[in-house]
Amino acid sequence: MSHLNPRQSSSCPEAFVTTQWTRVLGARGDSTEAKAALGDLCAAYYAPVFAFIHRATADKEAARDLTQEFFARLLTRQGIDTVDPKRGRFRSFLLGAVKHFLGDMRDHAHRLKRGAGQPLETIDFGTDTSPALQLPDPNLSTPDREFDRKWALTVLDRALAVLSNEHKLAGRSEQFEALKPWLSGDSDHLSQADTARKLGLNEGAVKVAIHRLRRRFREVVKAEIAQTLNEPAHVADELACLMAALSGD
Numbered sequence: 001m002s003h004l005n006p007r008q009s010s011s012c013p014e015a016f017v018t019t020q021w022t023r024v025l026g027a028r029g030d031s032t033e034a035k036a037a038l039g040d041l042c043a044a045y046y047a048p049v050f051a052f053i054h055r056a057t058a059d060k061e062a063a064r065d066l067t068q069e070f071f072a073r074l075l076t077r078q079g080i081d082t083v084d085p086k087r088g089r090f091r092s093f094l095l096g097a098v099k100h101f102l103g104d105m106r107d108h109a110h111r112l113k114r115g116a117g118q119p120l121e122t123i124d125f126g127t128d129t130s131p132a133l134q135l136p137d138p139n140l141s142t143p144d145r146e147f148d149r150k151w152a153l154t155v156l157d158r159a160l161a162v163l164s165n166e167h168k169l170a171g172r173s174e175q176f177e178a179l180k181p182w183l184s185g186d187s188d189h190l191s192q193a194d195t196a197r198k199l200g201l202n203e204g205a206v207k208v209a210i211h212r213l214r215r216r217f218r219e220v221v222k223a224e225i226a227q228t229l230n231e232p233a234h235v236a237d238e239l240a241c242l243m244a245a246l247s248g249d
Contacts, residue, residue, distance in 0.1 A: 029170035
């Protein structure tokens with residue numbers, strides 16, 4: 001993914017006018033628009049939260065239940081009311097919120113084991129011999145790193161989906177599928193000459209098409225990132241974090 005240069009400017013300034021996260025913060029969860037925007041963001045970034053919870057939960061289905069419960073609470077209890085708008089990043093808010101949620105769930109499970117008599121929630125916390133919540137394997141990436149990695153992959157997947165739809169509408173789906181490996185990093189064993197013959201183009205035209213596709217990919221990735229920020233100035237920093245998460249730095 002070296003073609004994603006965080007220092008390159010985007011030609012999509014319209015993406016920075018009113019972002020999803022800006023609308024959420026501006027209304028502090030009170031308006032229908034803000035709630036819809038928060039719902040869209042939560043649906044889009046389900047995967048990072050699930051990955052984080054799964055690192056703390058041995059059972060996949062239990063992790064899925066916890067993730068569903070987390071988002072249900074976030075969407076119905078005005079979970080953004082205490083977030084500091086100056087922090088500006090939906091990614092940071094979401095990670096902090098899921099950590100707080102897991103802490104509450106652990107406390108609740110401990111109270112139940114002590115016989116506090118509180119009603120059970122519809123979440124499986126395992127048994128004494130097979131607990132659902134466990135310490136992570138120190139040889140694996142940390143939950144925070146896994147969250148960021150899944151976040152980065154989600155951003156890229158969403159950008160690829162946008163490009164796929166653009167090419168479909170333009171009647172160029174075959175070309176996009178043929179050139180997509182040069183975006184996803186799967187082109188090591190592919191030949192641009194062979195691809196050109198497959199598409200009925202000359203090799204020079206394919207090189208130009210790949211260059212344009214990469215440029216458009218950068219624009220769409222930055223626009224996607226911008227939707228989760230409330231300050232355009234943060235896009236370059238967030239993109240740098242995304243690249244670091246993908247490289248494992």
